[in-house]
Amino acid sequence: MSKTAAPKLKTRYVCSNCGSVQMRWAGKCPDCGEWNTLVEEVVDEAREKSRQGARVTGSIAGSIAGSIAPQKLSDIQADGFQRLPLAIGEFSRVLGGGIVPGSLVLVGGDPGIGKSTLLMQAAVSTAQHVGPALYVSGEESAQQLKMRAQRLGVGDSDLYLLTDTNLDNVIYQIEAMKPRLAIIDSIQTMYLDTVSSSPGTVSQVRECALRLQALAKSQGIAIFIVGHVTKEGAIAGPKVLEHIVDTVLQMEGDRFHAFRLLRSIKNRFGATSEVGVFEMAGSGMVEVTNPSEAFLAERMSFAPGSAVAVTMEGTRPLLVEMQGLTSPTQNPMPRRTANGWDYNRLFLILAVLAKRVSIRLHDQDVFVNVVGGMTIEEPAADLPAAIAIASAYKSAPVPMDLAIIGEVGLSGELRSVAQLPARLNEAAKLGFKRCLIPKLSRPIERPPADLRILSARSLGEALDLAFGQQR
Ligand SMILES: Nc1ncnc2c1ncn2[C@@H]1O[C@H](COP(=O)(O)OP(=O)(O)OP(=O)(O)O)[C@@H](O)[C@H]1O
Numbered sequence: 001m002s003k004t005a006a007p008k009l010k011t012r013y014v015c016s017n018c019g020s021v022q023m024r025w026a027g028k029c030p031d032c033g034e035w036n037t038l039v040e041e042v043v044d045e046a047r048e049k050s051r052q053g054a055r056v057t058g059s060i061a062g063s064i065a066g067s068i069a070p071q072k073l074s075d076i077q078a079d080g081f082q083r084l085p086l087a088i089g090e091f092s093r094v095l096g097g098g099i100v101p102g103s104l105v106l107v108g109g110d111p112g113i114g115k116s117t118l119l120m121q122a123a124v125s126t127a128q129h130v131g132p133a134l135y136v137s138g139e140e141s142a143q144q145l146k147m148r149a150q151r152l153g154v155g156d157s158d159l160y161l162l163t164d165t166n167l168d169n170v171i172y173q174i175e176a177m178k179p180r181l182a183i184i185d186s187i188q189t190m191y192l193d194t195v196s197s198s199p200g201t202v203s204q205v206r207e208c209a210l211r212l213q214a215l216a217k218s219q220g221i222a223i224f225i226v227g228h229v230t231k232e233g234a235i236a237g238p239k240v241l242e243h244i245v246d247t248v249l250q251m252e253g254d255r256f257h258a259f260r261l262l263r264s265i266k267n268r269f270g271a272t273s274e275v276g277v278f279e280m281a282g283s284g285m286v287e288v289t290n291p292s293e294a295f296l297a298e299r300m301s302f303a304p305g306s307a308v309a310v311t312m313e314g315t316r317p318l319l320v321e322m323q324g325l326t327s328p329t330q331n332p333m334p335r336r337t338a339n340g341w342d343y344n345r346l347f348l349i350l351a352v353l354a355k356r357v358s359i360r361l362h363d364q365d366v367f368v369n370v371v372g373g374m375t376i377e378e379p380a381a382d383l384p385a386a387i388a389i390a391s392a393y394k395s396a397p398v399p400m401d402l403a404i405i406g407e408v409g410l411s412g413e414l415r416s417v418a419q420l421p422a423r424l425n426e427a428a429k430l431g432f433k434r435c436l437i438p439k440l441s442r443p444i445e446r447p448p449a450d451l452r453i454l455s456a457r458s459l460g461e462a463l464d465l466a467f468g469q470q471r
């Protein structure tokens with residue numbers, strides 16, 4: 001009756017948040033308490049056993065019994081690791097000032113956003129200025145990589161390429177070559193033979209990342225891994241990865257615009273508030289060293305419905321144009337559309353405009369748009385948005401030399417915002433002559449000399465100042 005032993009398959013559930021293994025599915029992970037994080041994985045029991053054996057005998061780095069003795073803190077040399085310079089300034093800054101040897105960096109982002117492009121540029125830069133660099137791709141052929149390199153104008157560089165998905169082999173090659181920087185594109189395509197689930201599953205991704213982390217630390221090689229991030233963060237559990245790696249960078253931007261933001265979400269070697277701005281071009285990711293200027297480049301003079309906001313991206317002030325448009329409608333449910341700005345915030349601002357300054361837009365469709373594909377999440381954009389809408393409605397342009405900052409409260413009062421001095425400096429730097437801000441209880445410390453500060457207590461006062469009393 002019994003046939004040859006088929007592999008004994010078993011189903012188990014792995015939490016994509018904490019990585020714990022459960023025998024049966026549950027809505028809530030019993031270990032970390034997160035909801036909907038358990039992912040089904042099919043494992044081959046026999047292989048799983050041999051793998052656990054391997055773990056005990058120490059093939060998984062760090063668990064070798066007795067191999068690493070405790071050290072006294074005072075005995076440890078902190079020789080202040082020398083960061084590897086990275087010629088891409090915006091990228092370097094986000095990392096905290098260059099690449100840290102022995103660090104494991106995860107670069108996440110939506111499909112097609114430019115992860116491979118930017119990392120190839122970083123690898124080429126390392127190969128040119130620092131030392132050998134290796135680009136491992138499990139997604140593209142060597143020819144495809146060569147074509148990308150040619151498009152980036154670096155087809156003849158000394159970068160090494162490896163197209164493989166077997167992580168044991170990749171690690172063997174890295175140990176043999178000892179590059180200064182290795183790129184793994186992507187972690188979801190890599191697999192270890194000892195892990196029985198398929199590539200991209202939580203178990204594979206976690207074990208692969210642990211091995212790469214051990215490799216990076218033991219050899220002092222900087223390793224960047226690409227991680228595909230689904231909207232729900234499901235399949236490959238970016239959370240599990242985030243715990244393992246030293247640094248998490250996220251690439252953002254929308255596919256209809258060329259601007260890309262590189263944000264640091266976690267960094268064991270630097271501040272997390274840094275943001276790098278790039279523009280996707282035919283020749284690759286081009287640094288945008290003066291993003292405010294780029295975001296304002298296409299602004300039309302004397303067009304009603306346009307106001308310039310000064311927002312913060314981390315510690316970096318950014319001037320962006322906010323546009324408003326109103327158009328009469330018979331529709332009892334007029335349209336409200338916010339692009340790059342919070343939809344609920346738009347309702348709130350419309351209510352305040354109606355109630356506090358008698359600008360009633362119940363018979364108008366209202367659109368708000370942030371130019372350049374940026375998304376603004378902070379309340380400092382309330383006042384510029386309100387003024388852009390009012391400007392559109394009255395067909396009265398906002399003066400070109402005026403920048404606007406401020407949160408709007410429910411009673412129409414204006415509230416101060418964080419990091420005002422940095423914002424004012426950026427506005428002055430870009431040639432704005434006046435800046436409209438909420439009235440403060442304390443004087444501003446060292447305001448820029450050539451910037452006139454107009455301060456208003458309420459939305460009404462702000463509109464008077466913006467449109468020169470002609471309201
Ligand atoms: N000739 C070109 N000119 C301008 N942009 C291009 C050109 N070729 C490709 N691109 C841009 O490059 C993007 C792909 O970049 P890249 O492969 O680096 O993204 P990725 O994040 O690695 O994507 P994936 O998730 O598929 O690996 C395309 O979406 C496109 O916008």
Ligand SMILES: [Mg+2]
Pocket residue numbers: 115116117139185
């Ligand atoms: Mg890619």
Ligand SMILES: [Zn+2]
Pocket residue numbers: 015016017018019020029030031032033034037
């Ligand atoms: Zn969990």
